[in-house]
Amino acid sequence: MSVSILDHRSSARPADRDAHRAHLLTRLRDELSDGEVFTGDDDLDRVATDRSGHRLPGRPLALVRPWTTAGVAATLRLASATGTVVVPRGAGTGLSGGASAPDGSLVLSTERLNRILQIDPADQVAVVQAGVVTADLDAAAAEHGLTYAPDPASWRQSTIGGNIATNAGGLHCVKYGVTRESVLALTAVLADGTVLPVGHRTIKGVAGFDLTGLFVGSEGTLGVVVEATVRLRPRPARTRTLAAWFPSAAAAAAGVLVALAQGVTPSVLELLDAGTLRAIDEGQGTDLAEYGSALLLVQTDGLGADAEIAALAGALVDLGADVDLPEGAEADRYFELRRSGRVLDERLWFVGEDVAVPRSAMGPLLERIERIGAAHGVSTSVVAHAGDGNLHPAFTLPRVTGESEPPLALERAADDLVRAALALGGTITGEHGVGITKRRWLEQELGAPVVDLQRRLKSVFDPAGVLNPHTWLAKEPSWPAS
Amino acid sequence: MSVSILDHRSSARPADRDAHRAHLLTRLRDELSDGEVFTGDDDLDRVATDRSGHRLPGRPLALVRPWTTAGVAATLRLASATGTVVVPRGAGTGLSGGASAPDGSLVLSTERLNRILQIDPADQVAVVQAGVVTADLDAAAAEHGLTYAPDPASWRQSTIGGNIATNAGGLHCVKYGVTRESVLALTAVLADGTVLPVGHRTIKGVAGFDLTGLFVGSEGTLGVVVEATVRLRPRPARTRTLAAWFPSAAAAAAGVLVALAQGVTPSVLELLDAGTLRAIDEGQGTDLAEYGSALLLVQTDGLGADAEIAALAGALVDLGADVDLPEGAEADRYFELRRSGRVLDERLWFVGEDVAVPRSAMGPLLERIERIGAAHGVSTSVVAHAGDGNLHPAFTLPRVTGESEPPLALERAADDLVRAALALGGTITGEHGVGITKRRWLEQELGAPVVDLQRRLKSVFDPAGVLNPHTWLAKEPSWPAS
Structure with missing residues (x-):
């Protein structure tokens, strides 16, 4: 695979580079309709990164x-034809920099x-x-008594294309599977x-390799998804909710294993640790932390919901x-707090993570996270799609006046976390993508041979190496954040 | 991709070919242990084809x-290194000739x-x-109160490796998904x-392309699966069974849509048409056909089984x-008849098929199958994993003394069926594979561009083109059956 992202920056003379870019823009405007190409500073600034905030040097061309x-x-x-990098973009709600645009690139929004x-x-x-927004699809399905199950936290903004690019998860995936299981x-x-x-x-259907599955989760490196046929499911007639309070996160993790041994597949099985409960209380004026040091939030649905x-x-x-x-509004309130409770506090530096481990390793990892926080002197909080062993730990430190960069302790804590997850048989990303x-x-x-194989697969789809070559499959070191 | 299956046959002189093969066998015996290489006629005859019975000219080398x-x-x-075709083989229960071995090939059994x-x-x-047998894994899981859900009809003989190669389905896949959904x-x-x-x-986990999913269903063309980590699920504490009799197959297909609109995901949802009921009655001495012209066999499981x-x-x-x-033995008897009832009758020529259509197209396809049977003068019978729209129609004719080949009418009927499924938005194979x-x-x-892309994907994994190059990705016309 030719990784061509450096072509534009390495042009011998800036004047040549500028002429090349001007020519490219002219051809782009010739090929597309009026009002499809944007080059204004505000537009380019808005699409230069995703919700990770990870910005690359320079600016996209259009x-x-x-x-x-x-x-x-x-x-x-x-x-x-011109070796120009393309950054496919949905709603820009990604959290791993998968839609961060390098200098001179084209941001292609669906x-x-x-x-x-x-x-x-x-x-x-x-x-x-x-480009259909996830929640809009679910609302349209609801008119027919159906639901679109995958529900990433960003589902009111995120698009189906973005969900497919990252194989997005969500609260209901413990029962209904991640995006992959809903894309036909x-x-x-x-x-x-x-x-x-x-x-x-x-x-x-088993005619040929599962190319659908290959595109799902490929993070814009194989092609740009423009349309999808997705599975809907009957909207559950009944749901029941359970809140279980534990004296520690590890005890709650043990509760997850016990719950999953009952022959019941809950439709939601979330774990919130003490740090998260405190963060929600501070942000929302609730008093969750007074009930216990960890919360399991469980939902069952369908005709067996009560028995389950x-x-x-x-x-x-x-x-x-x-x-x-x-029940009722009280139950809804729990889910609302789970989804939106942990708001970003501007007084804090915040590094959020996304790892998954075998479910039996959640308890050990939760204890390890507390030790990591103590070792680096940072605060920790965890929410987890616990039924799937998918944890979102966050590390925070108070912002000190005059600091323009987050303290390195946060990144070091994140690094320790990811390595700990790997050591426990886990993965570096459960649902956010590598980006x-x-x-x-x-x-x-993955090991070097698998990464190399993945590069060769990409080159079958994208021989010119123009689709997100600077993200997870790039050979060079990461771009520095600006 | 170099498709090298013809190399051995096209050797200029038989003497050269024989010398090459003798040399290959010597090297093979050098590389492997005693008792790992077999060249006896009985062994080679046994592994020259799968349950499709599709035999290729010549014989495998070893x-x-x-x-x-x-x-x-x-x-x-x-x-x-030698450009020798390898045919990976599990238990040989495949139905599409995916393990049929060409002349001079190595059959590699797991x-x-x-x-x-x-x-x-x-x-x-x-x-x-x-090489673990599917039912043996389920039995071992049962000792821990767990189950391995995918249950192809051959599960007492088939192996996990073969199930992965074909992305095998089965009765329980309507609730628990096909093999793909159980392979981590x-x-x-x-x-x-x-x-x-x-x-x-x-x-x-979303780190990198889903290579696991790419191997599942690849029918031995990308690599030989030697080990797998699979998902188990709690063994349902309770199951309930329902038998619903309808006046026609189309009415039963309408029943499938109604059943699936109830907000219940049954653990089994099978359809048996009149031809199948008669075949079971003849084989087993039952009187199913007296109850109706089509049967829906439904199971629910879990704590909601009764309500569902x-x-x-x-x-x-x-x-x-x-x-x-x-309930009890009576319910078990229904499933036993469904699984093993339609025995091959040696007095009949039999062509079995495997297509899937969108569920709403099942009714139209069932009516079409009756017309196809009438047009070609052949008998038809259908069993269907109806919850997934996956039909197994069979076409039969009485064997006439002296006939050595099945009448062309059977193949013509099968061809009409597959084309009808495609015209209804379906697929040529729901779970048996292309082979x-x-x-x-x-x-x-798939269309030519997708098939071409699949060939290029294979070449990334198998640049020498030795893994099953003669099966579904081959460019040449099908080998004639011998």
Whole structure:
């Protein structure tokens, strides 16, 4: 794979480079429609990074927001022909820098491909364009008594295309699977402009390699997804909620294993540790931390919801938990606090992480996180999609006046965490993706031969190496954050 | 990709070819241990095809049954170095000729890699070698109150490696997903002998392309799977069974859609048409066909099993079905008849098929199958994993004394069926794989650009083109059956 991101920066003379870029913009405007190419500072600044805040040196050349698949294809054809880096972009809610744009690149947004093309209640599938917002799809499905299950925390902003690019998870994935389990087919535009439909509308199908699965989670390196056929499911007629309070995070982690041994698959199984409960209390004026040092928030759904929640409650009470069975608005309030409670506090430096471990390793990892915090003198808090062993630890320090960079202790704590997760048989990212910010750990997890194989796979789809070559598959060291 | 299957046949002189083969055998015996290489006629005849019965001209050079991964790697290294075709083989229960061996090839069996390495009740995972029999894994899991969900009809003979190669389905996949949804990680040996572990022991993980998913269903063309980490699930404490009788297959298909709209995910949802009921009655001495012209066999499991079966029963009674709720041995008997009832009758020519369609298209396809049977003068019968829209139609004709080949009418009927499934938005294979016997339809489903892309993907893993190059990715016309 030719990694061409340096081409623009290494032009011998700035004047040549500027002439090349001006020519590229002219050709881009020729190929696309009026109002699809943006070069204003505000636009470029907005799309230069994602929610990770990780910015690369320089600035993108243009933001392209096509109205059509043809516009996506034209942009990619031109990029391949000229060796120009393309950064595919959904809503920009990614957390790993997967949509951080290098100098001279084209940011290719799918946000205008935002039509729900079909909702089929009989087949329980929807056909949507990539720019459809996740929550909008779920709302449209709800009109037919159906739901789109994958629900990343950003689901009110994130798009299906972005969800597919990162194989997004969420609260309900413990029962219904991650995005991969809901994508039956998709249409991707390859780097050379080829429009490639893969997969099938059927639930099952084994004709050929699973290219749909290969695109899901590929973080914009294989092609730009413009359309998808996704699975919908009957909207549960009934849900039940359980809040179980434990004296420690490790005790709550033991509760997770006990809960999952009951022959019940909960529709939500979240763990909030003491640091998270305190953060929510500070942000929302609640008093959660007074009830215990860790909370398991559990939901069951469907016709067995009552029997299931009773079984789980019994098992957790036997384990010594204080169990509450909130209903109605009180139950909703718990989920609202879980989703939005841990707001960013501007008085704090904050490094959020995303690792997953085998479920039995959650207890050991939670204890390890406390030790990591103590060793680096940083505060820790953890929320976890505990049913899947997927933890989001955060490390924080108070901002000191005049500090322009986060203290290194935060990054060091994060590094210790990721290495600890790997040592426990885990992965460096459960659902956020590798992007740029987690690239330094990728080879530790996969090993050099697998990373090399992945590079060769990319080159089959993108021989010119223009699709996100600077992110997780790049050979060079990470770009410095600016 | 160099497709080298013709090399051996096209040697200029038979004497040269024989010398080459003798030399290859000598090297193979040097590399492997005593008792790992077999060249007897009986052995080679046994492994020359799978349960499809599709035999290729000539005979394989040797059967290799290594005791270790090192033996698998040595075989593949030698094959790549000499351009020798390798046919990976599990239990040989495949139905599409994916393990049919061409002349001069090495059949590489994983049946001796048959150890269950670990069952971890806390993580609910098992680590197994590829040759472990599916039912043996489930039995071992049962000792811990767990189950391995994917249950192809051949599960008492089939191996986990073979299940992975074909992404095998089964009765329980409507609730628990196909093999893909139960494989977390695997170790494959590539064509050059590289031992490549991919995936992770965690439930979630998005570091890099989903190579695990790429190997699942690749039918032995990317590597030889030697080990897998698979998901286990709590064994349901309770199951309930429902038998619903309908006046026609189309009415039963309508019942499937109604059942799936109830907000219940049944653990089994099978459809048996009149032809199948008659075949079972003839084979087993039952009188199923007297109860109706089509049967939906439904199971629910878990703590909600009673509420769920009641909801389904109510909805199907409202639809006009005659509903029975068998328990205990009576319920078991239904499943036994479903699994093993449709025995091959030696007085009949039989062509069995495997297609999947969107669930709403099942009714139209079932009606179409009856018309296809009438048009070609052949008898039809259908069993379907109806919850997934996966149909197994069979076409039969009485054997006439002296006939050595099945009448062309059977193949013509099968061809009409597959084309009808494609026209309804379906796939040429829901769970059996493409192998050799379904290759003629592959490009109709995927289109030439996708097939070409798949060939280029294979060449990344197998540049010498030695792993099953003669099956679904071959460019030449199908080998004639002998």
